[in-house]
Amino acid sequence: MLKVENINFLYGEVQVLTDVSINVEEGEFVAIFGPNGHGKSTLLKVICGLLKPVSGSIHYDGRVISRLSTQAIVDMGLVYIPEDRNLFPEMTVADNLRMGAYAKHARPKIKENLELVYQLFPKLKELNNRTASGLSGGEARMLAIGRGLMSNPKFLAIDEPSFGLAPNLRVDVFKSIEEIRKRGTSILLVEQSTTIASDYAHHIYVIEDGKIVFKGSKEEAYNNGKIRKIFLGL
Amino acid sequence: MDLETFINLFLAGLTLGTVYLLMAMGLTLVYGVTKVFNYAQGSFFTWGGYLAWSLSVGILGWNYYLVIPITLVAMFIFGMVFEKAIVLPLRRLPGWDFTVIIVTLGCSLALDNLILVVFGPLSKTVPHLLEGTFNFGKYAIAKHDVIMLVIGILVFIILQLFLSKTWTGMALRAVSQDNVGAKIVGLPLNTMYSMAFGIAGLLSAVAVILLAPRTLLYPLVGWTTLLKAFVVMVLGGLGNIKGTVIAAFALSIAEIYSAFFLGGIWAMPLFLAVLVIILVFKPKGLFGSW
Numbered sequence: 348m349l350k351v352e353n354i355n356f357l358y359g360e361v362q363v364l365t366d367v368s369i370n371v372e373e374g375e376f377v378a379i380f381g382p383n384g385h386g387k388s389t390l391l392k393v394i395c396g397l398l399k400p401v402s403g404s405i406h407y408d409g410r411v412i413s414r415l416s417t418q419a420i421v422d423m424g425l426v427y428i429p430e431d432r433n434l435f436p437e438m439t440v441a442d443n444l445r446m447g448a449y450a451k452h453a454r455p456k457i458k459e460n461l462e463l464v465y466q467l468f469p470k471l472k473e474l475n476n477r478t479a480s481g482l483s484g485g486e487a488r489m490l491a492i493g494r495g496l497m498s499n500p501k502f503l504a505i506d507e508p509s510f511g512l513a514p515n516l517r518v519d520v521f522k523s524i525e526e527i528r529k530r531g532t533s534i535l536l537v538e539q540s541t542t543i544a545s546d547y548a549h550h551i552y553v554i555e556d557g558k559i560v561f562k563g564s565k566e567e568a569y570n571n572g573k574i575r576k577i578f579l580g581l
Numbered sequence: 582m583d584l585e586t587f588i589n590l591f592l593a594g595l596t597l598g599t600v601y602l603l604m605a606m607g608l609t610l611v612y613g614v615t616k617v618f619n620y621a622q623g624s625f626f627t628w629g630g631y632l633a634w635s636l637s638v639g640i641l642g643w644n645y646y647l648v649i650p651i652t653l654v655a656m657f658i659f660g661m662v663f664e665k666a667i668v669l670p671l672r673r674l675p676g677w678d679f680t681v682i683i684v685t686l687g688c689s690l691a692l693d694n695l696i697l698v699v700f701g702p703l704s705k706t707v708p709h710l711l712e713g714t715f716n717f718g719k720y721a722i723a724k725h726d727v728i729m730l731v732i733g734i735l736v737f738i739i740l741q742l743f744l745s746k747t748w749t750g751m752a753l754r755a756v757s758q759d760n761v762g763a764k765i766v767g768l769p770l771n772t773m774y775s776m777a778f779g780i781a782g783l784l785s786a787v788a789v790i791l792l793a794p795r796t797l798l799y800p801l802v803g804w805t806t807l808l809k810a811f812v813v814m815v816l817g818g819l820g821n822i823k824g825t826v827i828a829a830f831a832l833s834i835a836e837i838y839s840a841f842f843l844g845g846i847w848a849m850p851l852f853l854a855v856l857v858i859i860l861v862f863k864p865k866g867l868f869g870s871w
Contacts, residue, residue: 433759446766
Protein backbone atom coordinates (compact mmCIF):
# COMPACT_ATOMS: atom_id res chain seq x y z
CA MET A 348 0.00 0.00 0.00
CA LEU A 349 2.83 2.37 0.89
CA LYS A 350 6.23 1.88 -0.67
CA VAL A 351 9.04 4.25 0.18
CA GLU A 352 12.08 3.73 -2.06
CA ASN A 353 15.56 5.12 -1.46
CA ILE A 354 14.46 8.42 0.01
CA ASN A 355 17.15 11.01 0.65
CA PHE A 356 16.44 14.21 2.51
CA LEU A 357 18.63 17.12 3.59
CA TYR A 358 18.00 19.99 5.97
CA GLY A 359 20.32 22.53 4.38
CA GLU A 360 23.66 20.70 4.25
CA VAL A 361 22.78 18.04 6.78
CA GLN A 362 21.73 14.69 5.42
CA VAL A 363 18.80 13.58 7.60
CA LEU A 364 17.59 10.57 5.62
CA THR A 365 19.85 8.30 3.58
CA ASP A 366 18.41 5.78 1.12
CA VAL A 367 15.46 4.98 3.34
CA SER A 368 13.14 2.30 2.03
CA ILE A 369 10.13 0.95 3.86
CA ASN A 370 7.07 -1.00 2.90
CA VAL A 371 3.62 -1.15 4.49
CA GLU A 372 1.00 -3.55 3.15
CA GLU A 373 -2.71 -2.94 3.44
CA GLY A 374 -4.03 -3.60 6.95
CA GLU A 375 -0.58 -3.79 8.47
CA PHE A 376 0.73 -2.20 11.64
CA VAL A 377 4.32 -1.15 11.07
CA ALA A 378 6.51 0.51 13.68
CA ILE A 379 9.73 2.44 13.17
CA PHE A 380 11.95 2.78 16.21
CA GLY A 381 14.96 4.97 16.67
CA PRO A 382 16.49 7.55 18.95
CA ASN A 383 15.49 11.20 18.93
CA GLY A 384 16.89 13.31 16.13
CA HIS A 385 17.67 10.37 13.87
CA GLY A 386 15.13 11.19 11.18
CA LYS A 387 11.94 9.40 12.24
CA SER A 388 9.72 12.46 12.27
CA THR A 389 11.34 13.77 9.11
CA LEU A 390 10.50 10.51 7.36
CA LEU A 391 6.81 10.84 8.25
CA LYS A 392 6.78 14.48 7.16
CA VAL A 393 8.28 13.48 3.81
CA ILE A 394 5.67 10.73 3.40
CA CYS A 395 2.76 13.08 4.06
CA GLY A 396 4.13 15.78 1.77
CA LEU A 397 5.07 18.44 4.32
CA LEU A 398 8.69 18.01 3.19
CA LYS A 399 9.87 17.10 -0.30
CA PRO A 400 12.60 14.45 -0.69
CA VAL A 401 15.79 15.29 -2.59
CA SER A 402 15.68 11.92 -4.32
CA GLY A 403 13.82 8.64 -4.17
CA SER A 404 10.15 7.94 -4.63
CA ILE A 405 7.06 7.22 -2.57
CA HIS A 406 4.26 5.06 -3.97
CA TYR A 407 0.91 5.03 -2.28
CA ASP A 408 -2.24 3.31 -3.43
CA GLY A 409 -0.73 2.79 -6.88
CA ARG A 410 0.40 6.37 -7.39
CA VAL A 411 3.65 8.27 -6.96
CA ILE A 412 2.99 10.82 -4.21
CA SER A 413 6.47 12.19 -3.54
CA ARG A 414 5.74 15.42 -5.45
CA LEU A 415 2.13 15.91 -4.37
CA SER A 416 0.94 18.54 -1.90
CA THR A 417 -0.16 17.47 1.58
CA GLN A 418 -3.69 18.43 0.58
CA ALA A 419 -3.66 16.01 -2.38
CA ILE A 420 -2.18 13.27 -0.18
CA VAL A 421 -4.84 13.78 2.51
CA ASP A 422 -7.48 13.57 -0.23
CA MET A 423 -6.07 10.11 -1.06
CA GLY A 424 -6.67 9.01 2.53
CA LEU A 425 -3.09 9.17 3.82
CA VAL A 426 -3.24 11.15 7.04
CA TYR A 427 -0.40 12.30 9.28
CA ILE A 428 -0.72 12.79 13.03
CA PRO A 429 2.19 14.92 14.25
CA GLU A 430 3.99 14.64 17.53
CA ASP A 431 3.47 18.38 18.09
CA ARG A 432 -0.27 17.74 17.57
CA ASN A 433 -0.74 21.03 15.71
CA LEU A 434 -4.27 21.43 17.03
CA PHE A 435 -6.20 24.65 16.45
CA PRO A 436 -5.74 26.14 19.93
CA GLU A 437 -8.61 28.62 19.99
CA MET A 438 -11.18 26.23 18.55
CA THR A 439 -13.29 23.89 20.63
CA VAL A 440 -12.68 20.17 20.63
CA ALA A 441 -15.80 19.75 18.46
CA ASP A 442 -14.55 22.29 15.91
CA ASN A 443 -11.09 20.73 15.82
CA LEU A 444 -12.70 17.39 15.02
CA ARG A 445 -14.91 19.02 12.41
CA MET A 446 -11.89 20.58 10.70
CA GLY A 447 -10.40 17.10 10.51
CA ALA A 448 -13.20 16.25 8.11
CA TYR A 449 -12.45 19.15 5.75
CA ALA A 450 -11.28 16.88 2.90
CA LYS A 451 -13.99 16.28 0.29
CA HIS A 452 -14.04 12.50 0.74
CA ALA A 453 -14.30 12.83 4.54
CA ARG A 454 -17.31 15.17 4.71
CA PRO A 455 -20.03 12.64 3.84
CA LYS A 456 -18.68 10.35 6.58
CA ILE A 457 -18.45 13.02 9.24
CA LYS A 458 -21.19 11.54 11.45
CA GLU A 459 -19.94 8.00 11.34
CA ASN A 460 -16.34 9.01 11.99
CA LEU A 461 -17.37 11.25 14.86
CA GLU A 462 -19.14 8.31 16.47
CA LEU A 463 -16.02 6.22 16.06
CA VAL A 464 -13.88 8.92 17.65
CA TYR A 465 -16.23 9.27 20.61
CA GLN A 466 -16.34 5.52 20.98
CA LEU A 467 -12.54 5.24 21.04
CA PHE A 468 -12.07 8.35 23.18
CA PRO A 469 -15.22 8.92 25.28
CA LYS A 470 -13.33 11.66 27.12
CA LEU A 471 -13.42 13.83 23.99
CA LYS A 472 -17.19 13.87 24.04
CA GLU A 473 -17.18 15.29 27.54
CA LEU A 474 -14.66 17.93 26.47
CA ASN A 475 -16.61 18.86 23.34
CA ASN A 476 -16.96 22.56 24.13
CA ARG A 477 -13.54 23.08 25.68
CA THR A 478 -10.97 25.01 23.63
CA ALA A 479 -8.04 22.91 22.54
CA SER A 480 -5.51 25.16 24.30
CA GLY A 481 -7.02 24.14 27.66
CA LEU A 482 -6.50 20.40 27.24
CA SER A 483 -4.01 18.30 29.16
CA GLY A 484 -1.24 16.51 27.27
CA GLY A 485 -3.14 13.24 27.14
CA GLU A 486 -6.38 14.88 26.05
CA ALA A 487 -4.59 16.84 23.33
CA ARG A 488 -3.00 13.62 22.10
CA MET A 489 -6.42 11.96 21.90
CA LEU A 490 -7.77 14.95 20.03
CA ALA A 491 -4.89 14.86 17.56
CA ILE A 492 -5.59 11.20 16.83
CA GLY A 493 -9.33 11.86 16.74
CA ARG A 494 -8.89 14.72 14.29
CA GLY A 495 -6.80 12.41 12.11
CA LEU A 496 -9.58 9.82 12.15
CA MET A 497 -12.08 12.46 11.06
CA SER A 498 -10.13 12.71 7.79
CA ASN A 499 -11.42 9.19 7.06
CA PRO A 500 -7.92 7.74 6.66
CA LYS A 501 -7.05 4.57 4.80
CA PHE A 502 -3.54 5.00 6.09
CA LEU A 503 -2.39 6.69 9.30
CA ALA A 504 1.17 7.90 9.81
CA ILE A 505 1.51 8.61 13.53
CA ASP A 506 4.43 10.36 15.18
CA GLU A 507 5.17 9.26 18.76
CA PRO A 508 1.58 8.71 19.90
CA SER A 509 2.64 7.86 23.45
CA PHE A 510 5.14 10.68 23.94
CA GLY A 511 4.60 12.51 27.21
CA LEU A 512 1.75 10.30 28.36
CA ALA A 513 1.34 8.52 31.68
CA PRO A 514 2.04 4.76 31.39
CA ASN A 515 -1.61 3.69 31.72
CA LEU A 516 -2.64 6.17 29.02
CA ARG A 517 0.06 4.81 26.72
CA VAL A 518 -1.52 1.39 26.81
CA ASP A 519 -4.91 2.93 26.05
CA VAL A 520 -3.60 4.91 23.11
CA PHE A 521 -2.02 1.84 21.52
CA LYS A 522 -5.16 -0.18 22.11
CA SER A 523 -7.12 2.52 20.28
CA ILE A 524 -4.66 2.52 17.41
CA GLU A 525 -4.90 -1.25 17.12
CA GLU A 526 -8.69 -0.90 17.15
CA ILE A 527 -8.44 1.62 14.30
CA ARG A 528 -6.27 -0.83 12.36
CA LYS A 529 -8.78 -3.63 12.86
CA ARG A 530 -11.39 -1.41 11.23
CA GLY A 531 -9.29 -1.37 8.07
CA THR A 532 -6.79 1.46 8.38
CA SER A 533 -3.12 0.69 7.83
CA ILE A 534 -0.81 2.07 10.48
CA LEU A 535 2.74 3.36 10.29
CA LEU A 536 4.03 4.79 13.52
CA VAL A 537 7.34 5.96 14.86
CA GLU A 538 8.45 5.77 18.47
CA GLN A 539 11.64 6.33 20.38
CA SER A 540 11.66 3.09 22.27
CA THR A 541 8.73 1.25 23.61
CA THR A 542 7.68 -2.28 24.10
CA ILE A 543 3.97 -1.55 23.81
CA ALA A 544 4.11 -0.59 20.14
CA SER A 545 6.16 -3.66 19.32
CA ASP A 546 3.40 -5.83 20.82
CA TYR A 547 1.11 -4.78 18.00
CA ALA A 548 3.55 -4.29 15.12
CA HIS A 549 3.67 -6.81 12.28
CA HIS A 550 6.98 -5.41 11.13
CA ILE A 551 9.60 -3.36 12.84
CA TYR A 552 12.14 -1.02 11.32
CA VAL A 553 14.96 0.56 13.24
CA ILE A 554 16.38 3.85 12.03
CA GLU A 555 19.73 5.20 13.10
CA ASP A 556 21.45 8.32 11.75
CA GLY A 557 18.86 8.51 9.01
CA LYS A 558 19.50 4.99 7.78
CA ILE A 559 17.39 1.88 8.17
CA VAL A 560 19.61 -0.48 10.19
CA PHE A 561 17.12 -3.22 10.89
CA LYS A 562 14.03 -4.61 9.29
CA GLY A 563 12.12 -7.64 10.48
CA SER A 564 9.47 -9.13 12.70
CA LYS A 565 9.14 -8.54 16.41
CA GLU A 566 10.75 -11.94 17.12
CA GLU A 567 13.71 -11.16 14.90
CA ALA A 568 14.15 -7.83 16.67
CA TYR A 569 14.06 -9.57 20.06
CA ASN A 570 16.65 -12.06 18.93
CA ASN A 571 18.98 -9.38 17.59
CA GLY A 572 21.14 -8.50 20.59
CA LYS A 573 22.03 -4.96 19.59
CA ILE A 574 18.56 -3.95 18.46
CA ARG A 575 16.99 -5.50 21.52
CA LYS A 576 19.27 -3.66 23.86
CA ILE A 577 19.35 -0.24 22.30
CA PHE A 578 15.97 0.28 20.76
CA LEU A 579 13.55 -2.02 22.47
CA GLY A 580 15.01 -1.31 25.86
CA LEU A 581 14.98 -4.98 26.88
CA MET B 582 -22.62 71.87 24.19
CA ASP B 583 -26.33 71.15 24.06
CA LEU B 584 -27.79 67.69 24.10
CA GLU B 585 -28.58 67.66 20.38
CA THR B 586 -24.97 68.39 19.45
CA PHE B 587 -23.78 65.81 21.93
CA ILE B 588 -26.04 63.15 20.42
CA ASN B 589 -25.19 64.08 16.86
CA LEU B 590 -21.49 63.88 17.60
CA PHE B 591 -21.95 60.56 19.33
CA LEU B 592 -23.82 59.18 16.33
CA ALA B 593 -21.17 60.51 13.96
CA GLY B 594 -18.59 58.71 16.09
CA LEU B 595 -20.50 55.43 16.05
CA THR B 596 -20.95 55.47 12.28
CA LEU B 597 -17.29 56.24 11.77
CA GLY B 598 -16.50 53.37 14.13
CA THR B 599 -18.20 50.83 11.87
CA VAL B 600 -15.84 51.87 9.06
CA TYR B 601 -12.75 51.51 11.25
CA LEU B 602 -14.06 48.20 12.49
CA LEU B 603 -14.50 46.77 8.98
CA MET B 604 -11.05 47.99 7.92
CA ALA B 605 -9.44 46.64 11.09
CA MET B 606 -11.15 43.27 10.55
CA GLY B 607 -9.65 43.15 7.06
CA LEU B 608 -6.16 43.85 8.38
CA THR B 609 -6.57 41.35 11.22
CA LEU B 610 -7.88 38.61 8.95
CA VAL B 611 -5.05 39.03 6.46
CA TYR B 612 -2.47 39.20 9.23
CA GLY B 613 -3.87 36.15 11.00
CA VAL B 614 -4.14 33.95 7.94
CA THR B 615 -1.10 35.03 5.93
CA LYS B 616 1.12 36.50 8.70
CA VAL B 617 1.60 39.61 6.60
CA PHE B 618 0.65 43.20 7.29
CA ASN B 619 -1.01 44.44 4.12
CA TYR B 620 -0.21 48.11 3.56
CA ALA B 621 -2.08 47.96 0.26
CA GLN B 622 -5.43 47.63 2.02
CA GLY B 623 -5.72 51.41 2.10
CA SER B 624 -5.44 51.34 -1.68
CA PHE B 625 -8.14 48.65 -1.83
CA PHE B 626 -10.31 51.22 -0.04
CA THR B 627 -9.34 53.99 -2.48
CA TRP B 628 -9.76 51.82 -5.58
CA GLY B 629 -13.13 50.57 -4.39
CA GLY B 630 -14.28 54.16 -3.98
CA TYR B 631 -13.04 55.31 -7.39
CA LEU B 632 -14.53 52.22 -9.02
CA ALA B 633 -17.95 52.91 -7.50
CA TRP B 634 -17.64 56.57 -8.49
CA SER B 635 -16.58 55.77 -12.07
CA LEU B 636 -19.38 53.29 -12.64
CA SER B 637 -22.01 55.62 -11.19
CA VAL B 638 -21.99 59.42 -11.03
CA GLY B 639 -18.43 59.86 -12.30
CA ILE B 640 -18.33 58.29 -15.77
CA LEU B 641 -20.78 55.57 -16.73
CA GLY B 642 -23.81 56.87 -14.89
CA TRP B 643 -25.13 53.46 -13.82
CA ASN B 644 -27.68 53.12 -11.03
CA TYR B 645 -25.78 53.33 -7.73
CA TYR B 646 -27.64 50.39 -6.17
CA LEU B 647 -26.47 48.25 -9.09
CA VAL B 648 -22.94 49.63 -8.82
CA ILE B 649 -22.57 48.63 -5.16
CA PRO B 650 -22.74 44.83 -5.62
CA ILE B 651 -20.53 45.10 -8.70
CA THR B 652 -17.97 47.06 -6.69
CA LEU B 653 -18.04 44.56 -3.83
CA VAL B 654 -17.51 41.59 -6.12
CA ALA B 655 -14.85 43.42 -8.12
CA MET B 656 -12.88 44.35 -5.00
CA PHE B 657 -13.12 40.81 -3.66
CA ILE B 658 -11.61 39.56 -6.90
CA PHE B 659 -9.09 42.41 -6.87
CA GLY B 660 -7.89 41.34 -3.42
CA MET B 661 -7.58 37.70 -4.46
CA VAL B 662 -5.72 38.53 -7.66
CA PHE B 663 -3.44 40.91 -5.75
CA GLU B 664 -2.45 38.05 -3.43
CA LYS B 665 -2.00 35.52 -6.23
CA ALA B 666 0.00 37.87 -8.45
CA ILE B 667 2.15 39.69 -5.92
CA VAL B 668 2.25 38.00 -2.51
CA LEU B 669 2.15 34.30 -3.42
CA PRO B 670 5.26 34.30 -5.66
CA LEU B 671 7.25 35.98 -2.87
CA ARG B 672 6.32 33.31 -0.32
CA ARG B 673 8.92 30.94 -1.70
CA LEU B 674 11.78 33.33 -0.93
CA PRO B 675 13.73 33.22 2.32
CA GLY B 676 12.72 36.10 4.59
CA TRP B 677 9.55 36.49 2.56
CA ASP B 678 7.42 37.98 5.33
CA PHE B 679 9.42 41.18 5.58
CA THR B 680 9.75 41.35 1.79
CA VAL B 681 5.99 41.09 1.41
CA ILE B 682 5.36 43.93 3.86
CA ILE B 683 7.70 46.22 1.92
CA VAL B 684 6.23 45.11 -1.40
CA THR B 685 2.64 45.81 -0.28
CA LEU B 686 3.84 49.25 0.83
CA GLY B 687 5.36 49.81 -2.61
CA CYS B 688 2.22 48.55 -4.31
CA SER B 689 0.05 50.90 -2.31
CA LEU B 690 2.17 53.89 -3.42
CA ALA B 691 1.90 52.69 -7.02
CA LEU B 692 -1.86 52.07 -6.80
CA ASP B 693 -2.54 55.45 -5.18
CA ASN B 694 -0.40 57.31 -7.70
CA LEU B 695 -2.12 55.52 -10.55
CA ILE B 696 -5.37 56.97 -9.20
CA LEU B 697 -3.72 60.40 -9.08
CA VAL B 698 -2.57 60.10 -12.70
CA VAL B 699 -5.89 58.83 -14.02
CA PHE B 700 -8.36 60.86 -11.97
CA GLY B 701 -6.31 63.88 -10.89
CA PRO B 702 -5.92 65.36 -7.42
CA LEU B 703 -9.37 66.93 -7.10
CA SER B 704 -11.90 65.35 -4.72
CA LYS B 705 -14.85 63.38 -6.09
CA THR B 706 -18.28 63.26 -4.55
CA VAL B 707 -19.78 59.84 -3.95
CA PRO B 708 -23.57 59.48 -3.53
CA HIS B 709 -25.17 58.81 -0.15
CA LEU B 710 -26.82 55.42 0.15
CA LEU B 711 -30.01 57.27 1.06
CA GLU B 712 -30.51 61.02 0.75
CA GLY B 713 -32.38 63.06 3.32
CA THR B 714 -32.99 62.75 7.05
CA PHE B 715 -35.15 60.86 9.49
CA ASN B 716 -36.95 63.38 11.70
CA PHE B 717 -37.80 62.66 15.31
CA GLY B 718 -39.58 65.74 16.62
CA LYS B 719 -36.91 68.40 16.60
CA TYR B 720 -34.07 65.93 16.04
CA ALA B 721 -32.94 65.03 12.54
CA ILE B 722 -30.61 62.18 11.66
CA ALA B 723 -29.15 61.74 8.18
CA LYS B 724 -30.53 58.56 6.63
CA HIS B 725 -27.06 57.69 5.37
CA ASP B 726 -25.76 57.69 8.96
CA VAL B 727 -28.41 55.22 10.04
CA ILE B 728 -27.64 53.05 7.01
CA MET B 729 -23.92 53.22 7.82
CA LEU B 730 -24.53 51.94 11.30
CA VAL B 731 -26.92 49.19 10.20
CA ILE B 732 -24.83 47.96 7.27
CA GLY B 733 -21.55 48.24 9.14
CA ILE B 734 -22.82 46.16 12.04
CA LEU B 735 -24.64 43.73 9.76
CA VAL B 736 -21.53 43.09 7.66
CA PHE B 737 -19.54 42.58 10.85
CA ILE B 738 -22.08 40.03 12.14
CA ILE B 739 -22.18 38.21 8.81
CA LEU B 740 -18.39 38.06 8.85
CA GLN B 741 -18.42 36.54 12.35
CA LEU B 742 -21.01 33.96 11.32
CA PHE B 743 -19.01 33.16 8.20
CA LEU B 744 -15.85 32.66 10.28
CA SER B 745 -17.50 30.51 12.93
CA LYS B 746 -20.05 28.46 11.00
CA THR B 747 -18.94 27.79 7.41
CA TRP B 748 -16.27 25.36 6.23
CA THR B 749 -14.35 28.12 4.47
CA GLY B 750 -14.59 30.54 7.39
CA MET B 751 -13.47 27.91 9.88
CA ALA B 752 -10.66 26.94 7.54
CA LEU B 753 -9.45 30.57 7.55
CA ARG B 754 -9.39 30.51 11.35
CA ALA B 755 -7.66 27.14 11.34
CA VAL B 756 -4.90 28.44 9.06
CA SER B 757 -4.39 31.45 11.33
CA GLN B 758 -4.21 29.27 14.43
CA ASP B 759 -1.90 26.52 13.20
CA ASN B 760 -0.48 26.58 9.73
CA VAL B 761 0.93 23.04 9.86
CA GLY B 762 -2.23 21.67 11.45
CA ALA B 763 -4.15 23.24 8.58
CA LYS B 764 -1.98 21.46 6.02
CA ILE B 765 -2.37 18.17 7.84
CA VAL B 766 -6.16 18.20 7.66
CA GLY B 767 -5.87 18.93 3.94
CA LEU B 768 -6.73 22.63 3.75
CA PRO B 769 -5.80 24.34 0.47
CA LEU B 770 -3.51 26.96 2.01
CA ASN B 771 -2.91 28.99 -1.13
CA THR B 772 -6.65 29.37 -1.65
CA MET B 773 -7.03 30.45 1.98
CA TYR B 774 -4.32 33.11 1.59
CA SER B 775 -5.96 34.69 -1.44
CA MET B 776 -9.39 34.32 0.16
CA ALA B 777 -8.21 36.41 3.14
CA PHE B 778 -7.00 39.16 0.79
CA GLY B 779 -10.26 38.92 -1.16
CA ILE B 780 -12.31 39.43 2.00
CA ALA B 781 -10.07 42.38 2.93
CA GLY B 782 -10.84 43.85 -0.51
CA LEU B 783 -14.55 43.30 0.02
CA LEU B 784 -14.53 44.85 3.50
CA SER B 785 -12.56 47.83 2.19
CA ALA B 786 -15.16 48.32 -0.53
CA VAL B 787 -18.00 48.27 2.01
CA ALA B 788 -16.04 50.71 4.18
CA VAL B 789 -15.43 53.17 1.37
CA ILE B 790 -19.03 53.07 0.17
CA LEU B 791 -20.12 53.89 3.72
CA LEU B 792 -17.52 56.54 4.45
CA ALA B 793 -16.75 58.27 1.14
CA PRO B 794 -20.00 60.29 0.96
CA ARG B 795 -18.79 61.98 4.14
CA THR B 796 -15.07 62.43 3.45
CA LEU B 797 -15.11 62.69 -0.38
CA LEU B 798 -12.69 60.70 -2.52
CA TYR B 799 -9.11 61.75 -3.17
CA PRO B 800 -6.05 59.70 -4.12
CA LEU B 801 -4.75 59.33 -0.55
CA VAL B 802 -8.14 58.79 1.12
CA GLY B 803 -7.28 55.16 1.89
CA TRP B 804 -4.09 55.99 3.78
CA THR B 805 -5.81 57.91 6.53
CA THR B 806 -8.34 55.16 7.04
CA LEU B 807 -5.69 52.44 6.91
CA LEU B 808 -3.56 54.11 9.57
CA LYS B 809 -6.54 54.61 11.87
CA ALA B 810 -7.64 51.00 11.36
CA PHE B 811 -4.10 49.94 12.18
CA VAL B 812 -4.28 51.80 15.50
CA VAL B 813 -7.66 50.15 16.16
CA MET B 814 -6.11 46.75 15.50
CA VAL B 815 -3.20 47.41 17.87
CA LEU B 816 -5.36 48.94 20.60
CA GLY B 817 -7.87 46.09 20.45
CA GLY B 818 -5.16 43.46 20.70
CA LEU B 819 -4.20 41.75 17.47
CA GLY B 820 -6.83 39.19 16.51
CA ASN B 821 -9.04 39.87 19.53
CA ILE B 822 -12.53 40.44 18.09
CA LYS B 823 -14.11 41.93 21.20
CA GLY B 824 -11.14 44.22 21.71
CA THR B 825 -11.23 45.36 18.09
CA VAL B 826 -14.93 46.28 18.35
CA ILE B 827 -14.39 48.29 21.50
CA ALA B 828 -11.27 49.97 20.14
CA ALA B 829 -12.97 50.91 16.86
CA PHE B 830 -15.88 52.67 18.55
CA ALA B 831 -13.84 54.20 21.38
CA LEU B 832 -11.35 55.74 18.96
CA SER B 833 -13.92 56.92 16.44
CA ILE B 834 -16.02 58.61 19.14
CA ALA B 835 -12.91 60.18 20.67
CA GLU B 836 -11.92 61.37 17.20
CA ILE B 837 -15.26 63.08 16.61
CA TYR B 838 -15.34 64.85 19.98
CA SER B 839 -11.74 65.97 19.69
CA ALA B 840 -12.46 67.24 16.19
CA PHE B 841 -15.39 69.24 17.61
CA PHE B 842 -13.47 70.76 20.49
CA LEU B 843 -9.94 71.00 19.09
CA GLY B 844 -10.44 70.93 15.32
CA GLY B 845 -10.31 68.13 12.74
CA ILE B 846 -6.59 68.50 12.31
CA TRP B 847 -6.08 66.74 15.67
CA ALA B 848 -7.57 63.41 14.60
CA MET B 849 -4.35 61.91 13.27
CA PRO B 850 -2.18 63.11 16.20
CA LEU B 851 -4.76 61.59 18.54
CA PHE B 852 -4.51 58.21 16.84
CA LEU B 853 -0.74 58.28 16.73
CA ALA B 854 -0.55 59.29 20.38
CA VAL B 855 -2.80 56.35 21.28
CA LEU B 856 -0.57 54.07 19.20
CA VAL B 857 2.59 55.23 20.95
CA ILE B 858 1.01 54.98 24.42
CA ILE B 859 -0.30 51.49 23.71
CA LEU B 860 3.00 50.28 22.31
CA VAL B 861 4.87 51.62 25.33
CA PHE B 862 2.55 50.55 28.14
CA LYS B 863 0.46 47.71 26.81
CA PRO B 864 2.06 46.36 23.65
CA LYS B 865 -0.44 43.52 23.40
CA GLY B 866 -3.34 45.96 23.26
CA LEU B 867 -6.08 46.53 25.80
CA PHE B 868 -7.48 43.04 25.41
CA GLY B 869 -4.52 41.35 23.79
CA SER B 870 -3.77 37.74 24.46
CA TRP B 871 -1.28 36.79 21.75
